[in-house]
Amino acid sequence: MFLKKLTLHNFKCLSNIELSFEKTQTTNRKWTLILGENGTGKSNILKSIALVTLGSNALGELLGNTDSWITLNEKSCTIRAVLETKKGEERIISLQFNRGDNLSKIISNNRDSLHLIDDAIENADRNYFVVAYGASRRLSNEVFSNFEKSRNGRSINVRNLFDNASTLNPLTAWIIELDYRSGNEGINLVKEALNDFLPGIDFHSIDKEKKQVLFQTLDGIVPLDQLSDGYQNMAAWIGDLLYRITETFKDYKKPLEARGLLLIDEVDLHLHPKWQRMLLDFVGNKLPNFQVVATTHSPLTAQQADKGELFALKRNDNNVVEIIPFIGSPKSLLVNQLLMTPVFGLETDESYEVQQAKETYELLKSKDGSLNSGDKEKMKVAKQKLKTMLPKRTAPASSVKEMDLLERIETKLSIKK
Incomplete structure (x- = not known):
């Protein structure tokens, strides 16, 4: 469907x-x-x-x-x-x-x-x-x-x-059960999927005695429940999804x-x-x-x-x-x-503080000679912020090289014509 x-x-x-x-x-x-x-x-x-x-x-x-x-x-x-x-x-x-x-x-x-x-x-x-x-x-x-x-x-x-409040399938228990039930074939499918979905770590092994699924990380071998929140969040729904698909389509050679x-x-x-x-x-x-x-x-x-x-x-x-x-x-x-497209709707990619400083400066500047002492001080503060915080928009070196290459290609094409 x-x-x-x-x-x-x-x-x-x-x-x-x-x-x-x-x-x-x-x-x-x-x-x-x-x-x-x-x-x-x-x-x-x-x-x-x-x-x-x-x-x-x-x-x-x-x-x-x-x-x-x-x-x-x-x-x-x-x-x-x-x-x-x-x-x-x-x-x-x-x-x-x-x-x-x-x-x-x-x-x-x-x-x-x-x-x-x-x-x-x-x-x-x-x-x-x-x-x-x-x-x-x-x-x-x-x-x-x-x-x-x-x-x-x-x-x-x-x-x-x-x-x-609904909990997902307990991934560790399911993997252990899958290992008992289908051996390497079932585990290899889960192992491959989790390795792809969880970049930077690898499925290591199952510790049946401690009832833990272990992963190889940069910090060593770590059980699933001690991974970072980001890894656990991904493992939770990906593992649950794998369970639901493989159980529903278990007669498929390639259930995924x-x-x-x-x-x-x-x-x-x-x-x-x-x-x-x-x-x-x-x-x-x-x-x-x-x-x-x-x-x-x-x-x-x-x-x-x-x-x-x-x-x-x-x-x-x-x-x-x-x-x-x-x-x-x-x-x-x-x-x-x-x-800054309509789907996100941001007016600028600058920080909120810089945006506010710009708006304050432009507003006060439009008043010309009608500024009081308080306005002048606000304008001074806004101007100083913009001087120190306004981001520089210089193109990175790679962009310059790419543009130079494009110009040379265009020149060669025009000569051939």
């Missing part, structure tokens, strides 16, 4: 949003990145996708208070998704929640759409395979054998997106090449800028057939998006949230250039 289009009406703070996931008329985008200030509904877009693809059984476990999904002072909300099956067939799934409806009424009102999902799931529970992660994702120390037995598998796959949909909020959470710049490549290379919809605040992550893959949620003058596509390719811009 792939997403082709999502339309939201009065869903939380999103009164009227339409987002296409089509790359061309015949293909769907692999990546969709969504930016936006806090409170513009980035997470709500991910939740709406999860809700409309869950099916009736799992929907009941995550829906909660129906009214909480409906925009204030509105009577109902609608989620409409156009999906494409593996065979290229379209499925239109639409859910409407009316204020005051209980679960039974919701399922009854949306019977036809839910029937499409439920039939597909009944035929094979891995149809419409969706996994989702919220911004709070940490390693769990729970006992694996008692962890996921009580709830519907589809709701478990997305629960972390809806519940900040299965089709699915990954929803992840703040995809680059806790990651150093060096890792952020490589993250999309890591995910894309390991999961070549997954469609990914993710949110981010990072220009370094946004810079990895290709043409048509980056969008921003912004409030207009009427306080209505709109979705704005990025025009062009983020990959062709420098990070500071990207920050």
